[in-house]
Amino acid sequence: MSCPGVDFVRRPAGATDLVLLAHGGSEHSHADPHRWRPALLRMWPFAVAARAAAPGAAIGLLRYRFRGWNDAGDAAVDLRTVLDELPPVLSRVFLIGHSMGGRAVVAAGDHPRVAGVLGLAPWLPAGEPLTALRPPVTFVHGTDDRMTDPATTMAYAGRLRAAGTPVTTYLVRAEGHAMLRRAPEWNLLVADSVRAALGGSASSDRQASRDVVVEELPAGRHRTSTAAAVGGIAIARLRLPIRSRFRTGR
Template sequence: MAKPQGGTKAVVLVLHGGREHGTEPVRPLNLAYLRMVPLARALRAPGVEVWNLRYRVRGWNAPSLDPVRDARWALDRIGELHPGAPVVLVGHSMGGRTALRVAGHPNVVAVCALAPWIEPGEPYEQLRGRSLLIAHGDQERMTDPAKSLRFARQAKTVTDRVARFSVVGDGHAMLKRARDWSRLVVDFVHGELGLEPMAPDIANAMHEASPRGLDVPLGGSRG
């Protein structure tokens, strides 16, 4: 975790991807975990503590839902260490699904799900009162953008603060346009935590009625 100077006022919990089944331990050099390290670094800011959680095992492992259990443990631990501090969840792939599942924790104020693995029947009521940003590459081959769009529409029925972006020209690994993915996430997280004004493209998407604002092309550099 990265601890800010001057005390912790908010926490970002970063959740990496995995696989549907797998009980082998997640090692520090696991690629899914390492993919989130640069993003975790980019999210550092005065007063913001960043936790890059490494799960105990690699799989979702229904019905055990091992990453969900790990994320809930981390949220409870954050609550013990920093009572009342707002938490933003940032998850990729299986980590996006995990972030959505634990969004009902009382300290969570916002969720950022990147190329999230979503299945039919995924619960969404826990997002009531939270902000949600989903981003999916238009060259995705691992998780289904149509399912994340459907989920965004469902989430819009319980919270009006939902935006979803289609990252033009990139796929699941978020490598071709890594800078733009990172900027989108940082803008959302820092905007939700009040560190800076919300970026206009995100704010505009959230203000749109469903389904507009839920399939916004993220084209070109965001600076």
């Protein structure tokens, strides 16, 4: 892909809000991030959850030029380019990112169009530059994650709080990086965060706009099998075909 862009799975006429989902990737790779990669497919259930939470908003998936972050932070560069060049009518953007996408939405979260950030198992290594994010800001991490480190996520959240930004942080007990063991819980967190950011009311007692140092979600809630979670991803992909595409540099 020569230019970054957005694959829209929903774009109602006159929509001014956009929920933009950024998928994970690799530390170093200039390979093509084709649309059937598991990292991108994993975001489709979150697109379904966002559509239900904000029926008047556009829903889109960020498309990078490369699979990797690379030395230049390519995923964040691509996201900033997209935010700069989106049609002016899309004036308020809520960012949701997983893994490398979580790092990208944090790095680009000070863009004037951004109206909140949700990081799902975000890759926030020690020493990551602090970004002046606007609330709501929420980070969610599984306690069994071996790909990205929950401790560095919580440390970054602590630095944000010290700088005056309220942050909600959740630890999901007995969950790994792919977010498959407790998929319904992740979907609910996404829906609540979208509602909190775009003006709706949350469907549960969790509100993404609160300043919560760490709330740990018990292991016994909303468990599912990996096979069921993978099936849910396939169903979500079929339910939400790509309706239109936006590419930068036009």
